[in-house]
Amino acid sequence: MLEEYPKEVTLKDGFSCTLRPMVCDDQEALYRFFVSLPEEDRRYLRDDPTDRRLVQKWCRELNYNKVLPILAEHEGSILANATLHRQTFGWGKHVGEIRITIAAEVRQRGLGSQMVEELSDLAVRGDLDKLCARIVASQSEVIKVFEKNGFTQVAILKNFVKDVYLGEYQDIAVLVKDLSQTEG
Numbered sequence: 540m541l542e543e544y545p546k547e548v549t550l551k552d553g554f555s556c557t558l559r560p561m562v563c564d565d566q567e568a569l570y571r572f573f574v575s576l577p578e579e580d581r582r583y584l585r586d587d588p589t590d591r592r593l594v595q596k597w598c599r600e601l602n603y604n605k606v607l608p609i610l611a612e613h614e615g616s617i618l619a620n621a622t623l624h625r626q627t628f629g630w631g632k633h634v635g636e637i638r639i640t641i642a643a644e645v646r647q648r649g650l651g652s653q654m655v656e657e658l659s660d661l662a663v664r665g666d667l668d669k670l671c672a673r674i675v676a677s678q679s680e681v682i683k684v685f686e687k688n689g690f691t692q693v694a695i696l697k698n699f700v701k702d703v704y705l706g707e708y709q710d711i712a713v714l715v716k717d718l719s720q721t722e723g
């Protein structure tokens with residue numbers, strides 16, 4: 540499944556970067572990537588990737604069967620981190636969850652959509668039937684990116700998360716993509 544990496548992708552405007560699974564040696568570059576994100580993006584993160592120890596733990600405990608992180612890289616810098624999370628056992632074994640973060644300087648050029656497509660392909664080839672994404676409901680432009688790439692909003696979890704800086708509740712939109720019709 541991962542034999543095709545590293546893989547070169549070219550965006551609509553001609554910009555190209557390399558996609559590949561994260562490896563242990565990416566620790567420092569990944570930390571720098573998260574630290575460089577705008578504060579706005581860090582408001583609703585599930586973890587605090589600006590904590591060096593957390594990034595070290597991710598690298599130490601890499602297990603592609605549970606979390607498959609695909610990075611986009613250009614001239615030694617990480618421009619995107621896209622992760623496919625899956626359960627190895629139980630009633631949700633056929634469902635993957637994706638999380639995507641694109642460096643602020645390369646947004647709105649198609650890389651986010653490219654990463655959604657990349658993870659969808661990997662999910663199909665990994666025998667998953669569905670993908671889900673959880674997005675802060677007020678981020679309508681982010682939701683649109685996922686909808687354009689085959690996701691449908693199926694639920695709103697009212698007042699479900701708290702802004703890590705202000706402590707205010709926010710709704711979460713749950714989006715699902717059905718992969719069962721997609722060719723592997």
Ligand SMILES: CC(C)(COP(=O)(O)OP(=O)(O)OC[C@H]1O[C@@H](n2cnc3c(N)ncnc32)[C@H](O)[C@@H]1OP(=O)(O)O)[C@@H](O)C(=O)NCCC(=O)NCCS
Nearest residue numbers: 580638639640641646647648649650651652674680681684
């Ligand atoms: C959401 C995110 C991944 C989108 O990445 P991206 O590279 O900007 O996405 P794309 O360029 O593929 O966007 C696709 C479309 O949405 C539009 N778009 C994306 N963000 C937009 C914004 N903030 N305002 C207006 N339009 C936007 C793009 O113009 C593009 O339109 P097009 O297909 O007509 O050209 C990126 O903004 C990000 O990393 N956000 C922070 C983390 C996050 O919220 N992740 C999602 C939850 S897991």
